[in-house]
Amino acid sequence: MKFNQLVIFSLFAILTFSNTNKVNAAEYVGVEQCVNCHQQEYKDWQTSHHDMSMRHASNESVLGNFNDASLIEHEQTHKFYRKGAQYWVNTKGPDGKFNDYQISYTFGYQPLQQYMVKFPDGRVQLIPLAWDSRDKKLGGQRWFNLYPNMQPHDEFFWTNNGQNWNYMCADCHSTNINKNYDTKTNTYNTTWSEINVGCEACHGPASKHITWANTPNQAGLNKGLDRNLKAKVESWDFVKGKKILLPNQSKKSDQLDTCGQCHSRRAQLNNSHDHVKKDFSDKYLLNGITEDLYYPDGQIYDEVFVLGSFKQSKMHQAGVVCSDCHNPHSTKLKAPIESICFQCHLPSEYTSAKHSQHQDGTEAAQCVTCHMPKTVYMEVDPRADHSFQIPRPDISQQIGTPNVCTSCHSKESNQWAVNALAKQFPNSTYQKSDSFAIAFAQASSGVPNSGDALSYIAQNSNEANIIRASALARISRYPGKNAMIAIMRGVKHEDPQMRLGSITGSAAFPFNDRWQIISPLLTDPVFAVRTETAGALVANWSNMSPSQQSLLSPALNEYISIQQYNSDRGFGLMNLANIHIAKGEWVKAEQYYLKAIEIEPIFASSYVNLADLYRQQGEDAKSLSILQQGIVNQPTSGVLRYSAGLNLYRQQQLNNAINYFQQATEVESDNPQYWYVLGLAQEKVNVKQAMSSLSKAYKVGKNPQHLYALCEFKIKHRDPTLQACLNSLSQIVPAQVVKQLTGR
Structure with a gap:
């Protein structure tokens, strides 16, 4: 996919179920129905990040100073004030002038809190001015601008789609969201069951669970709930000669897909499929290890929200899931940091003196300092890298990636770190071992033989599947015999992400070859796989035989449904236009391109594609005119x-x-x-x-x-x-x- 997201129910709605109240389909019942039986979980949840994910602006929820406070920057003054019980901000709008806007909602609470404005067309937008909620001695208790240099033509200017709650945020910050975008009127009527992340956001609708609880001797999967959120491994066993406990038995768990809905960098494909009971890729498209999100060695670069990093890790491969470390209700760690690690890593083998060589009791001696380095996003929010990597300063020497050794020992060189690790771990086979990072870096730099290295990584079962899938995707620039073999094997892999990587990787092959390789995926059981296949092949519609077109059509119709779901964004409408271009339906294509420009005038690709349509029709003057219109609306x-x-x-x-x-x-x-x-x-x-x-x-x-x-x-x-x-x-x-x- 070329991506290149209020009937309001009371938070504390009280519903009553009796033994005779049988419900055919599970319904959302609200947090308050859970309190009596799950008091400790409810207590943990209160004031957690989930509880505070979104609230109506009120005395209880607003942390920022709205008592006639101001923020001055670039010789401009943003003002924060109240009108009775209402909260208001005076800030720059899309017209370039300072206007008054009422704050309707809060977003989060630690280490910062954001604020949202609701517009008459149903759009809810996040203002760029955030409240630093940290303690004052840490530099907090102040207003700051998350995007001080944004202009109205930038995607992340606060009134543009990059800061639109309905599309970008709602699915994760509230429970049971329905976007309800109306393409004809370009308006939203977004609904939710609960404004924040309540119990049912993770456990699913609980009406059948309530019925089960009120019915003696009632049987049922997971007590009326259809998600198994238990840990995958029930116990970890000591094996003589091993430094790390091994899983006794790994069982199926829905936990990672449930948490991954929000704790991932992904695109939403629909609001109708079940990403937990079916496959994650039936509803979401998880980003791979791409150049814009990760360093070549898989360390986090942009905000990736954990899942993509975690899937690289040996923890994931061993069967570790989120609740092995975190209390899912409070979102805090279950125990002190070192105790968490020592659940599996033998303390006798990983003492400071024996392993890290840092002073015992210091932050530097903690496991996470070296293996989960933090990157600060949003100015004040440090996020830990969940790929649990072992530092590789030798790779940093070769390709310039950061490493945690020299980030702390900033006056030292990578070679110093290489020598220090060699001295500390003289028998290590890990340092200087082969790494996918080199191949990824070389491929990004255009090194000619990168295809062979990527092909090897894609077929190496010792690598994490997300790395192998990302190697397949990157191979698109390096078609060849080895690349074709890797892609053909990837198409048959059991992991949908591997099949998705193969679709992307096949882009450079001639249509006949590409059809032969990936067309079997048009009937794949996973929604994202068959729709991405359709999206990849439809450009060659005119080269297809009638039987090929017939085989493509069902998956193509599903691909179209994704674009219609995302028709509140320029890319969704542009993709619909591109389908009509492929079919020679130029009038319909023009209509979609113009609609894309109308709803998202800063989206450059719509102008480029429409200009190319006019070029194909021999209308060079019209083509140039639309490009010049685009330059005005998107000057960057x-x-x-x-x-x-x-x-x-x-x-x-x-x-x-x-x-x-x-x-x-x-x-x-x-x-x-x-x-x-x-x-x-x-x-x-x-x-x-x-x-x-x-x-x-x-x-x-x-x-x-x-x-x-x-x-x-x-x-x-x-x-x-x-x-x-x-x-x-x-x-x-x-x-x-x-x-x-x-x-x-």
Whole structure:
């Protein structure tokens, strides 16, 4: 998927069930129905992050100072004040002016609290101004701006879709959410059972459980609840010679999929499928270990909300689940940090003196300091990396990833850390062992033989499946025989994420080959797998036989339903338009592109695709006009300027084309393609500038093809620095390639 989310029931609704009140379908009954029988769990839950996930703005919920307080930044003043029982903020709106907005809801409470404004069209938006709820001595008890440099054209400006609660937040911060977006009116009527994360957000609707509790000798799976949230492993056994306890017996548990609904970076596909009793990918699409979210070695980079990291870990492979460490009701650790780790790791083997070599009792000596390093998000919120990695400063030396050793010992080098670990663990086979990180980093840099390394990782059963799936996805840039074998095996793997990785990885193969490899997945039992397959193949609709189109159609209809569910975002409407393009239905495609531009005018891809539609129809002037409209609405987009340059180049308006290409490189200076095309266009105007642009293209992207083009230019124009260029090229391509180039 190309992603490139109030009848209001009282929180304390009181419902009564008798022995004769039989319910055919389980219904949501509310937290208060749980209190009498589950007093300790209720007590733990109160004031937890789940309890405080979202509240109506009131004296009980609001932590921030609204007593005529202010926040001054960039010579502008944001004001916080009250009107009776109401909470108000005066801040910059989408018109660029400061306006008054009423605060309707609170979001979270520690270490910061956010606030939301409800608009007449049903949209609920998070303002960028947050309250630092930490103790004052820690720097808290102050207002601060989460996005001080955001402008109205930025996705995460507070009135835009990036800060829209209905789409982005509601599914995780409240219970039993229905987004209820109306495409025709572009409005929301979002509903919930409980405004915060209540018992049934995790346990499921509890009406049958209430009936079970009120019925003597009542039988039933999980006592009227259909989710098994117990730990996977009942006991961990000591085995002589082992430093870590081993699982006695691993049983099926719904816990990880239940927690993963919210504690993951994922896209929601629908609101009708069950991600717990069926498969997680029936309702959500979990992000892989991608360049924009993780470092090449799998450490967290952007906010990933745990699950993607945890699935990399040996803990996950051993059968550990969330409740082995956390109290699910209070969301706190079940015991002191070291005691948690010593549940499985023998204390005698992992003392400070024997293992970490840090002073006993200090923070540095704690297991989590080295194996769960924290990254601060939202200015004040440190999040622990749940991949439980062993520090690898040797990898940091090679590819520049962070490592926890030198993050604390900031004056020391990676080599110092390598030496320190070698001294402490002289018999370690882990340090300097092969790692997927090297292959991931090289693939990101365009190293030509990366496909073979990625193929090996994808087929290595010793790697976590999420790593293998991510290797398959990254292989799309490196098609070849080994890549095809890895993808064909991935298509047959039992883990849906492996099959999803294979779909992405097959992108570069010719349609006939790709169809043969992935078309069996059109009838896959998992919703995301068959719909992603349909989305991948539909672009070749015109090349399909009638029987192929017939086979594709059922999954394609399901893929369409996903885009319709997400039609409150530009990408959903754009994907619908792309389907019509593939089918040659250009009028319908144009309507969807225009609708995408209407509801999300800052989404650049809609303009680019619509402009390309006009180009195919021979309407270059109309194409250029829509691109120029896009540049006005999204001034930070390089692709709009790049596309406008291509438009003018086709019309032989060379100087104007070069101007747009130059603008594209100024707006997105790290995009090698923009520099490359600029260089090609400049050849007819200024050869020296052309070679400078090609040199920049290679410097930015390290793509051997760009260096090849630069050397070719130097040969063509008899540049005196040719030999240096050829020497560099010979280091990264086969000798035969250089020989052919110079022979020409």
